[in-house]
Amino acid sequence: MSHIYEALQRAEAERKSATHELVDSSSSLNSTIAFQPSAEPSDGVMVLAETAPASAVEALFLQDIPRRPWHPSFDRLPGLQKNGAGVEQFRSLRSRLQEFRDLKSLKSLLVSSGMPQEGKSFIAANLALNLARHKNSKVLLIDGDMRCSSLHQYLGCDCNPGLADYLSGKASLVEVMQYAEEVKDRDPMISAVLNNLAFIPGGDGGDRAADLSGSKRFDELLTTAAPYFDWIVVDSPPVLLVSDAVNLARSCDAVLLVARAGVTTFPVAQRAQYELKASNIIGFVLNAVDKPAITESYYYRYDGKTE
Numbered sequence: 369m370s371h372i373y374e375a376l377q378r379a380e381a382e383r384k385s386a387t388h389e390l391v392d393s394s395s396s397l398n399s400t401i402a403f404q405p406s407a408e409p410s411d412g413v414m415v416l417a418e419t420a421p422a423s424a425v426e427a428l429f430l431q432d433i434p435r436r437p438w439h440p441s442f443d444r445l446p447g448l449q450k451n452g453a454g455v456e457q458f459r460s461l462r463s464r465l466q467e468f469r470d471l472k473s474l475k476s477l478l479v480s481s482g483m484p485q486e487g488k489s490f491i492a493a494n495l496a497l498n499l500a501r502h503k504n505s506k507v508l509l510i511d512g513d514m515r516c517s518s519l520h521q522y523l524g525c526d527c528n529p530g531l532a533d534y535l536s537g538k539a540s541l542v543e544v545m546q547y548a549e550e551v552k553d554r555d556p557m558i559s560a561v562l563n564n565l566a567f568i569p570g571g572d573g574g575d576r577a578a579d580l581s582g583s584k585r586f587d588e589l590l591t592t593a594a595p596y597f598d599w600i601v602v603d604s605p606p607v608l609l610v611s612d613a614v615n616l617a618r619s620c621d622a623v624l625l626v627a628r629a630g631v632t633t634f635p636v637a638q639r640a641q642y643e644l645k646a647s648n649i650i651g652f653v654l655n656a657v658d659k660p661a662i663t664e665s666y667y668y669r670y671d672g673k674t675e
């Protein structure tokens with residue numbers, strides 16, 4: 369991943385030389401995805417596993433998962449827009465993940481980074497929505513940040529009961545999962561995406577989060593859910609502040625690290641990678657990049673739009 373380091377180092381050098389330290393990236397998404405597949409990718413087809421293997425810890429009856437009111441925060445979810453740069457960037461990230469999946473089994477993906485505010489939850493939520501855009505792609509999004517859950521705010525739904533309740537044995541898996549309630553006049557495209565997305569909020573882990581994240585039940589959760597979903601995206605707390613992320617990463621197939629342009633320093637990115645070295649780190653997402661990628665202008669030209 370040397371070119372990723374170079375990009376981060378370059379970004380840090382630019383930041384140091386800039387007169388203003390802060391980069392305003394609040395208006396739109398610009399994430400650069402830097403991956404190094406070890407072999408030529410082939411065309412990817414998303415496969416929905418239909419039968420649960422004998423190893424599943426418990427049967428999961430999707431029809432029993434409750435539907436709850438969701439009020440998605442559209443300004444934080446470019447992944448739910450019809451088109452635009454944000455949609456394109458997440459589509460591109462999805463393609464890269466698909467390429468990886470063609471090479472090696474990949475279903476559960478932990479989104480992590482060294483410090484807070486680098487965009488883990490933003491990337492996890494938007495990536496999950498983008499994966500759910502694909503017809504018949506069933507996605508499970510899990511808020512693994514039980515100390516400071518935020519994914520429920522992106523989706524505009526309740527935070528309880530959640531992962532902490534399941535891991536502490538207070539609730540069953542179906543009780544902590546939720547789908548969006550059907551809304552009559554919701555845009556059909558958004559309804560279709562939300563219908564493909566199941567969500568487990570963080571719940572209230574508080575001080576027990578480290579113990580809970582290391583519990584065998586997280587492994588069991590992934591084993592149970594895996595046959596029913598095409599992708600499982602897990603948001604994590606910052607790996608350099610608490611041990612939870614390393615615990616969660618152990619159970620996931622892969623880790624995607626986030627670095628925020630103009631914010632994440634090279635040593636922080638490097639240490640985050642070091643902390644998660646025992647897991648399968650498949651790449652970095654460079655989030656909130658200031659300059660639009662070349663492909664973005666191509667996209668607009670092709671689309672005929674000038675947003």
Ligand SMILES: Nc1ncnc2c1ncn2[C@@H]1O[C@H](COP(=O)(O)OP(=O)(O)O)[C@@H](O)[C@H]1O
Nearest residue numbers: 393394396397398484485486487488489490656
């Ligand atoms: N690319 C982006 N464009 C716009 N806003 C972003 C972007 N990335 C993150 N944000 C915003 O920055 C804040 C921190 O992001 P968040 O995902 O919560 O960080 P973390 O989970 O790493 O603590 C949130 O308000 C989020 O909506």
Ligand SMILES: [Mg+2]
Nearest residue numbers: 488489513518
């Ligand atoms: Mg977060």
